[in-house]
Amino acid sequence: MTTANIPASTEERASAGTAQQAQHGLTEHSHGAGAPDHGGSAFDTVASFDVADHVVPRGREEEWRFTPMARLRGLHDDAPLDGHDYEVSVDADPRVVVETVEATDPRRGSSGYVPNDRPSARAWAEADKVLAITVPADVVAEKPTVVRLRGLSAEKAAAGHVVITAERFSQSVVVLEHEGSAAFADNIEIVTHDGARLTLVSLQDWADDSVHLSHHHVSVGRDAVVKHAVVSFGGDLVRTSVTLDYAAPGGDAELLGLYFADSGQHLEKRLFVDHNQPNCRSNVLYKGALQGAKAHTVWIGNVLIRPAAEGISTYELNRNLVLTDGARADSVPNLEIETGEIEGAGHASATGRFDDEQLFYLMARGIPADEARRLVVRGFFTELINKIGVPEIAERLTATVERELALGEGLPAATSTTH
Amino acid sequence: MSTLEIRDLHVSVETEAGPKEILRGVDLTVNSGQTHAIMGPNGSGKSTLAYSLAGHPKYTVTSGEVLLDGEDVLAMSVDERARAGLFLAMQYPVEVPGVSVSNFLRTAKTAVDGEAPKLRTWVKDVKEAMDKLAIADDFAERDLNTGFSGGEKKRHEILQLELLNPKFAVLDETDSGLDIDALRVVSDGVNRFTAGGDKGVLLITHYTRILRYIKPDFVHVFVAGRVAEEGGSELAEKLEEKGYVDYVGTPA
Ligand SMILES: Nc1ncnc2c1ncn2[C@@H]1O[C@H](COP(=O)(O)OP(=O)(O)OP(=O)(O)O)[C@@H](O)[C@H]1O
Ligand SMILES: [Mg+2]
Numbered sequence: 001m002t003t004a005n006i007p008a009s010t011e012e013r014a015s016a017g018t019a020q021q022a023q024h025g026l027t028e029h030s031h032g033a034g035a036p037d038h039g040g041s042a043f044d045t046v047a048s049f050d051v052a053d054h055v056v057p058r059g060r061e062e063e064w065r066f067t068p069m070a071r072l073r074g075l076h077d078d079a080p081l082d083g084h085d086y087e088v089s090v091d092a093d094p095r096v097v098v099e100t101v102e103a104t105d106p107r108r109g110s111s112g113y114v115p116n117d118r119p120s121a122r123a124w125a126e127a128d129k130v131l132a133i134t135v136p137a138d139v140v141a142e143k144p145t146v147v148r149l150r151g152l153s154a155e156k157a158a159a160g161h162v163v164i165t166a167e168r169f170s171q172s173v174v175v176l177e178h179e180g181s182a183a184f185a186d187n188i189e190i191v192t193h194d195g196a197r198l199t200l201v202s203l204q205d206w207a208d209d210s211v212h213l214s215h216h217h218v219s220v221g222r223d224a225v226v227k228h229a230v231v232s233f234g235g236d237l238v239r240t241s242v243t244l245d246y247a248a249p250g251g252d253a254e255l256l257g258l259y260f261a262d263s264g265q266h267l268e269k270r271l272f273v274d275h276n277q278p279n280c281r282s283n284v285l286y287k288g289a290l291q292g293a294k295a296h297t298v299w300i301g302n303v304l305i306r307p308a309a310e311g312i313s314t315y316e317l318n319r320n321l322v323l324t325d326g327a328r329a330d331s332v333p334n335l336e337i338e339t340g341e342i343e344g345a346g347h348a349s350a351t352g353r354f355d356d357e358q359l360f361y362l363m364a365r366g367i368p369a370d371e372a373r374r375l376v377v378r379g380f381f382t383e384l385i386n387k388i389g390v391p392e393i394a395e396r397l398t399a400t401v402e403r404e405l406a407l408g409e410g411l412p413a414a415t416s417t418t419h
Numbered sequence: 420m421s422t423l424e425i426r427d428l429h430v431s432v433e434t435e436a437g438p439k440e441i442l443r444g445v446d447l448t449v450n451s452g453q454t455h456a457i458m459g460p461n462g463s464g465k466s467t468l469a470y471s472l473a474g475h476p477k478y479t480v481t482s483g484e485v486l487l488d489g490e491d492v493l494a495m496s497v498d499e500r501a502r503a504g505l506f507l508a509m510q511y512p513v514e515v516p517g518v519s520v521s522n523f524l525r526t527a528k529t530a531v532d533g534e535a536p537k538l539r540t541w542v543k544d545v546k547e548a549m550d551k552l553a554i555a556d557d558f559a560e561r562d563l564n565t566g567f568s569g570g571e572k573k574r575h576e577i578l579q580l581e582l583l584n585p586k587f588a589v590l591d592e593t594d595s596g597l598d599i600d601a602l603r604v605v606s607d608g609v610n611r612f613t614a615g616g617d618k619g620v621l622l623i624t625h626y627t628r629i630l631r632y633i634k635p636d637f638v639h640v641f642v643a644g645r646v647a648e649e650g651g652s653e654l655a656e657k658l659e660e661k662g663y664v665d666y667v668g669t670p671a
Binding site: 357364365366368371372376378381382383 | 473474475476496497498500501502507509512513514515516517518522523526527530531562579583
């Protein structure tokens, strides 16, 4: 087995992956292609635009084994995705072009993404409009372009499609906000051309009844610098799958994630970084906190380094802070390396409960327990919020973390890391 | 005047083999204006006494009392003890990533005083206290204790002592791991703290070295979880010469 596969389920675990040779090739394949030599690989997926190629997942499949299927409201099955019970508002930089275009618009599909699971293929097939955000070449945007989707009801499921194009040497920040009630499946394509610098933040601050299955595909252009951040607070079930590859050498990708799960919430973060070009870089940092009975987070971080990807460096890290008993964090980094000619590759995963010694130290200086917890959790996320580096939303993220913590006040602190 | 009274204190810790008694009847009274040195060999229970006074959850008080001006300290939570005027400078200060020193100091000061310090004077007070302890300015923006050297951690404990200004301070081996310059700087800090004559200090140490800079009024020799002998500063001189053999060798 050439995949470094380290499940770290609600236990203190850390690992550092090292370069390993692998003899088998890429693991994307079209339906029916079989590819027996990929058996057991973490990267086995079916890629197809045809919904019929994706069988209805039942929950035992590798990619769905953590997901509570019964709460998907049929997004993975046959529930119609024709709902339109949502409002979209846009606050764009004056030089960034935001338009609603037909599904036939050529920008759709320009990232090279092919749906890799059934909800994604269904959203692709059923989204009747596309929101196209284009940062023209050489434009340096002065303010973030913010698109806010407000769901009005989770009764009827809906599908969405967004294409963000950062043209040559443009510099911009795009924020996609989600709030309110919805059952939503969408595909977000993020295309960066040569030398572009783009920060994309997707914020899920849904109401408690929302379900959101979201696929992001990032295509990193030559020497482009992409920062991609997923921030999940609200929603009954939010599952984000981010895939990323490189259109040319020299790309630099930073993939960030922040999530905070409360009682009963299921927040699932999946990543697949495909190092398919030489001399590129990827850096993944996802941090989560959990509190309350049946709060569940899942992080699956897949990195594939193909034979062509010489001279690349990659590192991925997931950290989870379990604040109370009854919460569960699953964390699985996978690193598959098919060339020895790389600069560096590593991964680590650590899930731990709140540190009693830290709490004691702060309280021994007169700081009450709740405030001490707030300080530590705020500190846990501060690094990440600083890395996202968008001052316009930093304060809001900090405030939301504190609002989440306030919800958990009075819950007994975690007493052990295993359940 | 304030008094910290420790009466017949018994403390145990949980071990795999069941509870293990570490403190076996400690009696000690510290009045404001006094400095008491507690000296003892490794493992005699000095840190256990310090942590028990501060309320660390690892230690269980099985009997005895701790009173601060007649108030039951053992009934107070960790933070309440600090706000009542007890301070523990820890032997191994804890690293808290993501929490800056300046944010921590302001939060702690606000908690012990019950109101936020006046911003202008506070910034000045912090800066002055840091200068006196030879702590570089950029420490204020660093993460609390994170990556600090042993000596930096100890100086930072004394910085907190001076800024939070408690009634009683327990200093657990604040001298260990310090070079002679740092020892002097730290001792000067403690002496500034006690200069007004209204503070009580429990100075826990393994060595007599720090007693050249901080003069104790009383010395207690701590062996096997209780005070084995008490006296004035002459007792420290005796320990300097003979070490703890007399105590460790004899049955308790
Ligand atoms: N969890 C534990 N299980 C078993 N024994 C323990 C535990 N915690 C502390 N002890 C024991 O309690 C005793 C007292 O420890 P303590 O740290 O109070 O000593 P000390 O006098 O401060 O020593 P030092 O000079 O090394 O700082 C030691 O023998 C120690 O091994
Ligand atoms: Mg000790």
